[in-house]
Amino acid sequence: MSKKILEIKDLKREFIMGSETVHALRGISFDVNAGEFVTIMGSSGSGKTTLLNILGCLDKPSIGNYFLDGVDVKQLSRDELAQLRNHKIGFVFQSYNLLPRTTALENVELPLLYNKEVSAADRRERAINALKAVKLADRHDHTPSQLSGGQQQRVAIARALVNEPVMILADEATGNLDSRTSYEIMALMQELNQTQGKTIVFVTHEPDIASFSSRTIQLRDGHIQKDTPNESMRSAKEVLENLPVTDDY
Numbered sequence: 001m002s003k004k005i006l007e008i009k010d011l012k013r014e015f016i017m018g019s020e021t022v023h024a025l026r027g028i029s030f031d032v033n034a035g036e037f038v039t040i041m042g043s044s045g046s047g048k049t050t051l052l053n054i055l056g057c058l059d060k061p062s063i064g065n066y067f068l069d070g071v072d073v074k075q076l077s078r079d080e081l082a083q084l085r086n087h088k089i090g091f092v093f094q095s096y097n098l099l100p101r102t103t104a105l106e107n108v109e110l111p112l113l114y115n116k117e118v119s120a121a122d123r124r125e126r127a128i129n130a131l132k133a134v135k136l137a138d139r140h141d142h143t144p145s146q147l148s149g150g151q152q153q154r155v156a157i158a159r160a161l162v163n164e165p166v167m168i169l170a171d172e173a174t175g176n177l178d179s180r181t182s183y184e185i186m187a188l189m190q191e192l193n194q195t196q197g198k199t200i201v202f203v204t205h206e207p208d209i210a211s212f213s214s215r216t217i218q219l220r221d222g223h224i225q226k227d228t229p230n231e232s233m234r235s236a237k238e239v240l241e242n243l244p245v246t247d248d249y
Protein backbone atom coordinates (compact mmCIF):
# COMPACT_ATOMS: atom_id res chain seq x y z
CA MET A 1 0.00 0.00 0.00
CA SER A 2 1.23 3.48 -0.87
CA LYS A 3 2.17 5.94 1.83
CA LYS A 4 -0.28 8.75 2.49
CA ILE A 5 1.37 12.13 2.04
CA LEU A 6 -1.71 14.05 3.01
CA GLU A 7 -4.98 13.20 4.64
CA ILE A 8 -7.75 15.73 5.16
CA LYS A 9 -11.02 15.09 6.94
CA ASP A 10 -14.12 17.27 6.79
CA LEU A 11 -12.17 20.45 6.26
CA LYS A 12 -14.12 23.68 6.50
CA ARG A 13 -12.90 27.24 6.07
CA GLU A 14 -15.06 30.24 6.72
CA PHE A 15 -14.15 33.88 6.36
CA ILE A 16 -16.02 36.39 8.48
CA MET A 17 -16.59 39.56 6.47
CA GLY A 18 -18.36 42.07 8.68
CA SER A 19 -21.81 40.65 9.26
CA GLU A 20 -21.42 38.00 6.53
CA THR A 21 -19.77 34.60 6.62
CA VAL A 22 -18.18 33.30 3.42
CA HIS A 23 -18.15 29.48 3.35
CA ALA A 24 -15.09 28.92 1.16
CA LEU A 25 -14.76 25.19 2.02
CA ARG A 26 -17.81 23.32 3.23
CA GLY A 27 -16.45 19.94 4.29
CA ILE A 28 -13.67 18.48 2.15
CA SER A 29 -12.16 15.03 2.68
CA PHE A 30 -9.56 13.19 0.61
CA ASP A 31 -6.17 11.51 0.80
CA VAL A 32 -3.20 11.85 -1.51
CA ASN A 33 -0.67 9.02 -1.75
CA ALA A 34 3.03 9.46 -2.34
CA GLY A 35 3.75 9.73 -6.06
CA GLU A 36 0.31 10.90 -7.15
CA PHE A 37 -0.16 13.79 -9.58
CA VAL A 38 -3.46 15.38 -8.64
CA THR A 39 -5.14 18.36 -10.27
CA ILE A 40 -7.74 20.41 -8.45
CA MET A 41 -10.25 21.92 -10.84
CA GLY A 42 -13.19 24.24 -10.39
CA SER A 43 -14.46 27.60 -11.52
CA SER A 44 -13.35 30.87 -9.99
CA GLY A 45 -14.44 31.17 -6.36
CA SER A 46 -14.95 27.42 -5.88
CA GLY A 47 -12.32 27.27 -3.10
CA LYS A 48 -9.20 26.01 -4.92
CA THR A 49 -6.75 28.57 -3.54
CA THR A 50 -8.23 28.36 -0.04
CA LEU A 51 -7.75 24.58 -0.11
CA LEU A 52 -4.21 24.77 -1.50
CA ASN A 53 -3.19 27.36 1.11
CA ILE A 54 -4.36 25.01 3.86
CA LEU A 55 -2.54 22.06 2.25
CA GLY A 56 0.60 24.23 2.12
CA CYS A 57 0.21 25.27 5.79
CA LEU A 58 -0.12 28.92 4.76
CA ASP A 59 -3.59 28.96 6.30
CA LYS A 60 -5.50 26.87 8.83
CA PRO A 61 -8.97 25.34 8.50
CA SER A 62 -11.81 26.66 10.67
CA ILE A 63 -12.76 23.05 11.41
CA GLY A 64 -11.40 19.68 10.32
CA ASN A 65 -8.20 17.69 10.37
CA TYR A 66 -5.09 17.77 8.26
CA PHE A 67 -2.28 15.23 8.46
CA LEU A 68 0.80 16.07 6.42
CA ASP A 69 3.17 13.12 6.04
CA GLY A 70 1.59 11.61 9.15
CA VAL A 71 1.87 14.77 11.27
CA ASP A 72 -1.26 16.37 12.70
CA VAL A 73 -0.79 19.97 11.61
CA LYS A 74 -3.17 21.25 14.29
CA GLN A 75 -0.79 20.20 17.06
CA LEU A 76 2.12 22.29 15.77
CA SER A 77 3.34 25.65 17.01
CA ARG A 78 3.95 28.48 14.53
CA ASP A 79 7.66 27.70 14.36
CA GLU A 80 7.12 23.98 13.94
CA LEU A 81 4.63 24.69 11.18
CA ALA A 82 7.09 26.97 9.38
CA GLN A 83 9.74 24.23 9.67
CA LEU A 84 7.39 21.59 8.32
CA ARG A 85 6.35 23.83 5.44
CA ASN A 86 9.92 24.66 4.57
CA HIS A 87 11.02 21.03 4.54
CA LYS A 88 8.07 19.18 3.06
CA ILE A 89 6.45 21.57 0.61
CA GLY A 90 7.50 23.41 -2.52
CA PHE A 91 5.11 26.14 -3.64
CA VAL A 92 4.64 27.42 -7.20
CA PHE A 93 2.38 30.39 -7.90
CA GLN A 94 0.74 31.86 -10.99
CA SER A 95 2.80 35.05 -10.79
CA TYR A 96 6.17 33.30 -10.11
CA ASN A 97 6.86 35.48 -7.02
CA LEU A 98 10.58 35.82 -7.75
CA LEU A 99 12.64 38.62 -6.23
CA PRO A 100 13.34 41.26 -8.87
CA ARG A 101 16.95 42.44 -9.48
CA THR A 102 18.09 39.11 -8.03
CA THR A 103 19.69 36.40 -10.15
CA ALA A 104 18.03 33.07 -10.91
CA LEU A 105 20.64 31.28 -8.80
CA GLU A 106 20.10 33.56 -5.79
CA ASN A 107 16.33 33.24 -6.10
CA VAL A 108 16.66 29.46 -5.99
CA GLU A 109 19.04 29.60 -3.00
CA LEU A 110 16.57 31.63 -0.98
CA PRO A 111 14.58 28.86 0.80
CA LEU A 112 17.89 27.37 1.99
CA LEU A 113 18.89 30.58 3.78
CA TYR A 114 16.44 29.61 6.52
CA ASN A 115 18.06 26.22 6.88
CA LYS A 116 21.02 26.58 9.23
CA GLU A 117 22.22 23.06 8.52
CA VAL A 118 23.12 23.92 4.93
CA SER A 119 26.48 25.63 4.32
CA ALA A 120 26.92 28.39 1.74
CA ALA A 121 28.80 25.99 -0.55
CA ASP A 122 26.06 23.35 -0.26
CA ARG A 123 23.44 25.97 -0.85
CA ARG A 124 25.10 27.01 -4.09
CA GLU A 125 25.54 23.43 -5.23
CA ARG A 126 21.93 22.51 -4.52
CA ALA A 127 20.66 25.61 -6.32
CA ILE A 128 22.82 24.78 -9.34
CA ASN A 129 21.41 21.25 -9.39
CA ALA A 130 17.84 22.51 -9.08
CA LEU A 131 18.35 24.88 -12.03
CA LYS A 132 19.79 21.95 -13.97
CA ALA A 133 16.68 19.89 -13.17
CA VAL A 134 14.48 22.56 -14.77
CA LYS A 135 16.88 22.90 -17.72
CA LEU A 136 18.07 26.41 -16.93
CA ALA A 137 21.71 25.61 -16.22
CA ASP A 138 22.74 28.36 -18.65
CA ARG A 139 20.69 31.13 -16.98
CA HIS A 140 22.22 31.36 -13.47
CA ASP A 141 23.00 35.05 -13.67
CA HIS A 142 19.83 36.26 -15.36
CA THR A 143 17.44 38.37 -13.32
CA PRO A 144 13.67 37.77 -13.70
CA SER A 145 13.25 40.69 -16.12
CA GLN A 146 15.87 39.07 -18.39
CA LEU A 147 13.87 35.82 -18.58
CA SER A 148 10.69 34.83 -20.42
CA GLY A 149 7.55 33.98 -18.44
CA GLY A 150 8.13 30.25 -18.92
CA GLN A 151 11.75 30.58 -17.80
CA GLN A 152 10.71 32.58 -14.74
CA GLN A 153 8.23 29.85 -13.83
CA ARG A 154 11.00 27.25 -14.20
CA VAL A 155 13.18 29.28 -11.80
CA ALA A 156 10.21 29.29 -9.39
CA ILE A 157 9.93 25.49 -9.79
CA ALA A 158 13.67 25.13 -9.11
CA ARG A 159 13.19 27.23 -5.97
CA ALA A 160 10.31 24.92 -4.95
CA LEU A 161 12.57 21.87 -5.46
CA VAL A 162 15.71 23.07 -3.70
CA ASN A 163 14.65 21.89 -0.24
CA GLU A 164 13.83 18.47 -1.67
CA PRO A 165 10.19 18.62 -0.59
CA VAL A 166 7.95 15.56 -0.54
CA MET A 167 5.20 17.50 -2.28
CA ILE A 168 4.86 20.31 -4.82
CA LEU A 169 1.79 22.53 -4.62
CA ALA A 170 1.02 24.73 -7.61
CA ASP A 171 -1.71 27.36 -7.86
CA GLU A 172 -2.63 28.13 -11.49
CA ALA A 173 1.07 27.82 -12.34
CA THR A 174 0.36 27.95 -16.08
CA GLY A 175 -2.23 30.72 -15.75
CA ASN A 176 -0.01 33.44 -17.22
CA LEU A 177 1.58 31.31 -19.93
CA ASP A 178 0.71 30.60 -23.58
CA SER A 179 -0.23 27.04 -24.63
CA ARG A 180 3.21 25.89 -25.74
CA THR A 181 4.91 27.22 -22.60
CA SER A 182 2.16 25.69 -20.45
CA TYR A 183 2.83 22.29 -22.06
CA GLU A 184 6.54 22.74 -21.35
CA ILE A 185 5.76 23.36 -17.68
CA MET A 186 3.43 20.33 -17.61
CA ALA A 187 6.14 18.18 -19.27
CA LEU A 188 8.51 19.27 -16.50
CA MET A 189 5.89 18.46 -13.83
CA GLN A 190 5.30 15.01 -15.36
CA GLU A 191 9.05 14.38 -15.42
CA LEU A 192 9.43 15.41 -11.74
CA ASN A 193 6.49 13.17 -10.88
CA GLN A 194 7.57 10.16 -12.93
CA THR A 195 11.36 10.18 -12.57
CA GLN A 196 11.80 11.77 -9.13
CA GLY A 197 8.56 10.47 -7.63
CA LYS A 198 7.45 13.94 -6.52
CA THR A 199 3.88 14.14 -5.30
CA ILE A 200 2.13 17.03 -7.06
CA VAL A 201 -1.10 18.86 -6.31
CA PHE A 202 -1.77 21.27 -9.14
CA VAL A 203 -4.64 23.75 -9.17
CA THR A 204 -5.99 24.74 -12.58
CA HIS A 205 -9.30 25.73 -14.08
CA GLU A 206 -8.31 24.38 -17.50
CA PRO A 207 -9.44 20.81 -18.40
CA ASP A 208 -6.66 20.71 -21.02
CA ILE A 209 -4.04 21.09 -18.25
CA ALA A 210 -5.80 18.64 -15.93
CA SER A 211 -5.53 15.93 -18.61
CA PHE A 212 -1.78 15.66 -17.79
CA SER A 213 -2.44 14.52 -14.22
CA SER A 214 -3.35 11.07 -12.92
CA ARG A 215 -6.37 12.20 -10.90
CA THR A 216 -8.70 15.18 -10.86
CA ILE A 217 -10.66 16.55 -7.92
CA GLN A 218 -13.43 18.86 -9.03
CA LEU A 219 -14.54 21.52 -6.57
CA ARG A 220 -17.83 23.35 -6.68
CA ASP A 221 -18.93 25.95 -4.14
CA GLY A 222 -16.58 24.59 -1.50
CA HIS A 223 -17.64 20.95 -1.99
CA ILE A 224 -15.99 18.09 -3.84
CA GLN A 225 -18.17 17.47 -6.86
CA LYS A 226 -16.08 14.67 -8.35
CA ASP A 227 -12.85 12.86 -7.54
CA THR A 228 -11.79 10.68 -10.45
CA PRO A 229 -8.66 8.87 -11.61
CA ASN A 230 -7.53 9.80 -15.10
CA GLU A 231 -7.24 6.54 -17.04
CA SER A 232 -5.99 8.23 -20.19
CA MET A 233 -3.41 10.64 -18.85
CA ARG A 234 -1.78 12.53 -21.72
CA SER A 235 1.97 12.97 -22.13
CA ALA A 236 2.86 16.67 -22.31
CA LYS A 237 6.13 15.74 -23.99
CA GLU A 238 4.22 14.00 -26.80
CA VAL A 239 1.80 16.89 -27.17
CA LEU A 240 4.78 19.26 -27.50
CA GLU A 241 6.45 17.06 -30.09
CA ASN A 242 3.29 17.13 -32.19
CA LEU A 243 2.74 20.89 -32.06
CA PRO A 244 3.45 22.69 -35.32
CA VAL A 245 6.92 24.31 -35.34
CA THR A 246 5.63 27.80 -35.99
CA ASP A 247 2.30 28.80 -34.54
CA ASP A 248 0.47 31.67 -32.90
CA TYR A 249 -0.22 30.14 -29.51
Ligand SMILES: Nc1ncnc2c1ncn2[C@@H]1O[C@H](COP(=O)(O)OP(=O)(O)O)[C@@H](O)[C@H]1O
Binds near residue numbers: 043
Ligand atom coordinates in the same frame (compact mmCIF):
# COMPACT_ATOMS: atom_id res chain seq x y z
N1 LIG B 1 -9.08 36.00 2.70
C1 LIG B 1 -10.36 35.92 2.35
N2 LIG B 1 -11.29 36.66 2.96
C2 LIG B 1 -12.61 36.57 2.60
N3 LIG B 1 -13.08 35.74 1.65
C3 LIG B 1 -12.20 34.98 1.01
C4 LIG B 1 -10.79 35.02 1.31
N4 LIG B 1 -10.15 34.14 0.50
C5 LIG B 1 -11.10 33.58 -0.27
N5 LIG B 1 -12.33 34.08 0.03
C6 LIG B 1 -13.62 33.70 -0.60
O1 LIG B 1 -13.69 32.29 -0.58
C7 LIG B 1 -14.22 31.77 -1.80
C8 LIG B 1 -13.22 30.84 -2.44
O2 LIG B 1 -12.09 31.60 -2.91
P1 LIG B 1 -10.80 30.96 -3.55
O3 LIG B 1 -10.36 29.84 -2.69
O4 LIG B 1 -9.83 32.06 -3.80
O5 LIG B 1 -11.38 30.39 -4.91
P2 LIG B 1 -10.63 29.95 -6.27
O6 LIG B 1 -9.17 29.87 -6.00
O7 LIG B 1 -11.26 28.65 -6.64
O8 LIG B 1 -10.97 31.00 -7.29
C9 LIG B 1 -14.57 32.99 -2.63
O9 LIG B 1 -15.93 33.28 -2.43
C10 LIG B 1 -13.69 34.07 -2.06
O10 LIG B 1 -14.27 35.33 -2.26
Ligand SMILES: [Mg+2]
Binds near residue numbers: 048049050
Ligand atom coordinates in the same frame (compact mmCIF):
# COMPACT_ATOMS: atom_id res chain seq x y z
MG1 LIG C 1 -7.53 30.80 -6.90
